[in-house]
Amino acid sequence: MSSYVHRVGHRTYQFRDLKDLMAKATPARSGDYLAGLAAASAEERVAAQMALAALPLDTFLSEALVPYEQDEVTRLIIDSHDAAAFAPIAHLTVGDFRNWLLSDAADTAQLARTAPGITPEMAAAVCKLMRIQDLILVAKKCSVVTRFRNTIGLPGRMSTRLQPNHPTDDASGIAASLLDGLLYGSGDAVIGINPATDNLPQVIKIVTMLDEIIARYGIPTQSCVLTHVTNTIAAIERGAPVDLVFQSIAGTEQANAGFGINLALLAEAQQAALSLRRGTVGDNVMYFETGQGSALSANAHHGVDQQTCEARAYAVARRFQPLLVNSVVGFIGPEYLYDGRQIIRAGLEDHFCAKLLGLPMGCDVCYTNHAEADQDDMDVLLTLLGTAGCTFVMGIPGSDDIMLNYQTTSFHDALYARRALGLQPAPEFAAWLKEMEIFTRDDYVTLGKALPPAFQPALLRLQ
Structure with a gap:
């Protein structure tokens, strides 16, 4: 050395x-x-x-x-x-x-x-x-395009993860948030739920519910329940309609062991998802989340700074050709990114490094309530990421995840970014929004009016 x-x-x-x-x-x-x-x-x-x-x-x-x-x-x-x-x-x-x-x-x-x-x-x-x-x-x-049921990452597009979390996994609560997000044009990256309980029957129940909604209304998107990869493999073995396999990953073997994973397990999960052949326009089946400080928080950083450890996680992601990757940039807390200034810098670093390595990188533009940050900081980061060509951001009712207790971006925030920067959803999803009369023009979402006629049956069925 x-x-x-x-x-x-x-x-x-x-x-x-x-x-x-x-x-x-x-x-x-x-x-x-x-x-x-x-x-x-x-x-x-x-x-x-x-x-x-x-x-x-x-x-x-x-x-x-x-x-x-x-x-x-x-x-x-x-x-x-x-x-x-x-x-x-x-x-x-x-x-x-x-x-x-x-x-x-x-x-x-x-x-x-x-x-x-x-x-x-x-x-x-x-x-x-x-x-x-x-x-x-x-x-x-940097242009990175991935596909499953739609095409993510094309120029002039910014996708969103519709995140209808509920603190008790209540089906009606999930459905209400899901409908709210669709009416703002959110959900083309994925409809992804963090389950309140991580047991296998509950995971299968939510996966099945989301699959029924997507199939019934012909929504060109994909679902994901953000459970541990071993749960997803077990759900696939039981015949659950799994679209994407989720897992949090880190930049060292020791940190990944703390997540209960290794490269062989991720490869097994990828093959299990591919075996279902559920994609219609592509076969990118993996969804990874990362975040600066994850290796350090597990004392598994080997004396390497947290930004470099984060970049190393992207080597793990790149190995499995994911549909989506995102940094939950401010989620771990102020011990790792103290304030809005550090969160903004880290979010842009993560996006840059991942895109440079060829990954479809998004960002959970977020902070915890004990950090020295606020929604103005998140507006700055969201706008800068949109300018930088960020693949996707989160969409949560009112910016406040009532299950995970952190602040992120709302459906309205994503709508703001698309309008301000001239961006659209994935093309297949944008066409569906027009068909359902949620979009009345390429850049307009019907809000503050009665539900579009084609979407009223959907509301009745969701209820």
């Missing part, structure tokens, strides 16, 4: 290894201070960033932040690296890589060709050198 030195004025800063250099170069956040990894001053942070900028990009192929022998995520990253895709950028330093990403040479097609050659650590490193506008500009150039 090499040490790294950089001089600022009359002061010399030495970083003991690549992990230390990466951590010290990271913009300030509470989780890295909690872990004892952060730079002690702004000057030390700048010194680390300058040293990192001069680092050859291929260093990350020879110096693992988490030992290859100890960690299956590291083995996945190294063993699956595409040397041919990396070749056009192999001669660059991290700073040169930033300049190339911002140049016209790195257009959408070139970024797609290069993505398999970029490791998570490379993405995390260049991210640390970027301003917010840089993160937005590069992410907007």
Whole structure:
């Protein structure tokens, strides 16, 4: 392991290894201070960033932040690296890589060709050198399209996860929230429910209910119950109509073990879902959630800063060609992202790194009530993510998840972003909204009036 030195004025800063250099170069956040990894001053942070900028990009192929022998995520990253895709950028330093990403040479097609050659650590490193506008500009150039019952991630589109959670899994309560979201044009990414009780019969009951609603009204979307992957496998074995397999993932083998998963289990789940052949326009069957601080909260970060650990989780996601990935950016709490400023930066970092690696990245624009953040901060992040080409955001009644007790984005927030930025839902879903007379034009949702005639039977049946 090499040490790294950089001089600022009359002061010399030495970083003991690549992990230390990466951590010290990271913009300030509470989780890295909690872990004892952060730079002690702004000057030390700048010194680390300058040293990192001069680092050859291929260093990350020879110096693992988490030992290859100890960690299956590291083995996945190294063993699956595409040397041919990396070749056009192999001669660059991290700073040169930033300049190339911002140049016209790195257009959408070139970024797609290069993505398999970029490791998570490379993405995390260049991210640390970027301003917010840089993160937005590069992410907007990245195009990642996935399909199951509709087409997610096309240019000019922003999808939403309709999240009709209920604290007792009451069917009428779920149906009411579901209808509310559909009337605002939400739900094209997925109708996804966090179950209040994680037992298998309840999971099957909710999956079946959602399947009946989607089938009855011909909604071109997919459902998901966000239970543990082993529950979903068991539900499939019992004949449940599962569309997507959900799992929270992290960037180290040890952190994933804390979630009760490994790569082999995820592969088993993917094959089980594929065997059902429920997709109509594609076969992307996996849905993953991540979040900065998850590895640290499990004491499974191996001394790696939380933003780099987060990027490593995207290697796990990329292995399974998911339909959807999202960072629940402010959900873990202020111990990891203290305030609105840190949450905004982290959300844009996560989106940038995932898109650069070729993932269909969304974001749960959220915060907990004990964080130094409010809905104005979330409006800023939502608007910036929409500008950056974020694949999808959440839609919850009134922005307040009454089951998980956190603040996120509402159906109306998603409608705002689409109108303000000229975005539409997935094309198949947009066509369905017009057919049901929820959309009366490409950019208009019927609100404040009687239900559209074609949708009135749906309301009666949901009741």
